[in-house]
Amino acid sequence: MLNICFLGKSKIEYNGESLQDKLGSKAIALICLLALKENGYLSREKIVGYLWPDSNIEAARYNLRYNLWLIKKNIGSDEYGNSFLNVDNEFCCINKKYDFKCDILEVMKFKPSDNDSVEGLLKLKRLFRGDLLEGCFFKKCEEFNDVILFERINFERYKVKILKRLIDLYENEDLFDSVIEVIKEILEIEPYDEEMVLKLMDTYVKCGKRVAAITYYNNYSNGLAGSLGISPSNELKKKYNEIKALANKDLCYDRIDEYKNISGSDKKVDRMGFVIYSDCLKYIEYFWIADVLDKLVKLDKEEIFSCLNNKELWDLGYIQFSVLKFCSEQPDIIQGYRREVIDVCIVNAFIKLLKHICERQNLTIIIKNSSNLDNISANVLAYLKRLQINELKLMEE
Template sequence: MDLLNAIAEKSERYNKFEECIKILNELVSIEPYNEKIVQKLLNAYLNLEKRNEAINCYKKFEAALRSDLNISPSNELKLLYNKLMEKPMAVMSGSQDKGGFKKQKLEIEVQCIENIDYFCVSDIIRKIILKGDRKYIFGLNKCYLDDLNFIQLEVGLGYEKLYTDKCTLHTSLPNVRIVDAFVKFIIYMNEIYILNISISDTDKMDSISFNVLNYLKQLKITDLYIKDNAAM
């Protein structure tokens, strides 16, 4: 441990960040809950402009703390993450940033049903939970997870399998809260996935789902693809 720490510090001092990252990842595998090591790892990623990898690193660490120890990262690490999120995302061809981080593809297919509010967006959430990285998914801010749980109980069920506490089960919520939580959820998932969402029978889509999905299309988010297929 001491030797690896010394090599990592030397690599950082001489701006050999690729080497530093390899050593720090070894240290994380030995001490997965050591926040100082994770903080150094985030800074090394940032020095190489590997923003997506830094985000993914933080989210995995946060999820591990919550699921294994039922605690959250320190305010210092949260502040570093918040600064990271404020930086503009470098837009590169395809799904690769300057640091070479490649997003995985996540393909979702949903079918609309008439006269059921939120059915389409609720099914999108369910399919993402079934196919995505659950530790990452349930690392989303719990306030948003609580609101999404109102329209999709798989959110609460999945969260409870990872953590000792439970999602709040609301009896009513204003539409704006649910819509905002869904948008935050999709943007959050888009940080590590190329999202391909294919929607069938869009002529039967409920009005709330229609409006929020149109809003997401208008944002023109890189690596978010929403394809509509009306019934023949």
């Protein structure tokens, strides 16, 4: 049985034996060219022009004859006695009757249908081990290299088509986490596909992850502005505003109406809003700020953090790791990220967060043992008092 793989590093096996070294790079390139014709004929003249453009006509024809012989010598007949190649004086092609497997032929045969299954699509997806003829480039064979570059783009389109069909099937089963994963794969290939960005934001909302949708939009918008100098479409802006409005509405209707003081007795709060009971440790930088952030995270309200982009969440994540749950993407190594974080970034993100909450409802922060505030937190608290943010109440015990 013959198995051929051209996506990623090329691999050709006949009856379990690798033929890479026996065939050589030009013979493998020739097989790839014939496979791309989908078992159609390719003229000897065209093949010579692709693979030996700088050779004189006699040398080029000899090279072609030698490589055709090499292929026939190493790739024997199939179980039905069919030869792999059909060759005459003018044309070459892969024998349509020959029984073999080839990844690019499997991909090129794909057409979305009602008979598609998740298992079948995942099998096709796994064929994409890399680019077509990955790492392959022949000097002085510009036309052949151009063909391969064009086909690489073409196979990216095939992959996107397969992934989009996979999304349809996942959506039918309400497998929204899988939908998000596949959409992100598509956006790695086509980062400015606004149809997919819209679908990703919609899917985040279906999962109850409005903050992730808002954060993704902010990052996408910043990317467009930075890379292309443009802004998202009106349709995408409208979707963002709808999601943000829903997030704000949910935030406004939440309430916490009681909390425990240090002795354990209950204290009532007679107005709508959040009450945060925080603590201090004098010699640990940012302790009070980190403790307030932890209490906000434990409210389990994603909308609270919707005003912050990934960069700001990462900044706060340095002092309170739990904040990172609201990021749409995680930093690779949070410890390494500290080199890029300066104190003012953390403070600005914290103040922005408090302002965002207080624009929507009251926030009361009870500070236990305020005499033990660390230096940075003490300075931030003093600054907050000077700011006099509406609907923010700071109470020291």
